[in-house]
Amino acid sequence: QIQLVQSGPELKKPGESVKISCKASGYTFTDYAMHWVKQAPGKGLKWMGWINTYTGKPTYADDFKGRFVFSLEASASTANLQISNLKNEDTATYFCARYYYDGYWDYYVMDAWGQGASVTVSS
């Protein structure tokens, strides 16, 4: 079955960096893009961007340009999110989500999600 397993919780200080991983299994990793979504404590979902798992090309939402980097370890079926120069407002749970293509409806949808990776930034 399709699974996205994310790395464990992180506690970081402001200014530090963090790298979150999302390991996929149960399907061909390079067939479907991977999206990233942020959820601050007690808040809603915010789309961060996505990475083409075939070409490695990332696309970032405006609010996530600069300190955020999406990358791949395709041989390990893993997508990564790195955040540098951490700020208190980066405290959140970060989700990866597979972007599945439904050929019948000609439609893309985030059909499978990781369990979330918690990042806490505190001095």
Added chain:
Amino acid sequence: DIVMTQSPTSMSISVGDRVTMNCKASQNVGSNVDWYQQKTGQSPKLLIYKASNRYTGVPDRFTGSGSGTDFTFTISNMQAEDLAVYYCMQSNSYPTFGAGTKLELK
């Protein structure tokens, strides 16, 4: 960015109730709207895609409808396990989510 205005923010409901929530897009998004369920401490789970298509394994008490700017999500016979926050999301352009509707027991 396309803004998705979701209403109501919360609802107090009883088991067996019919529950309806809405999402209004700030511009025409066609049928490119999905609905997700998120239970406390869990990741979002896809229920409805392309406005009205039920995802694999989703019970038929969950339905979605709408097109253009106005979308509706309905639970026809509320169950206790349906207590969660529900989000709409448009994918006509870069994805944006509604703020969520929280279902609580009356």
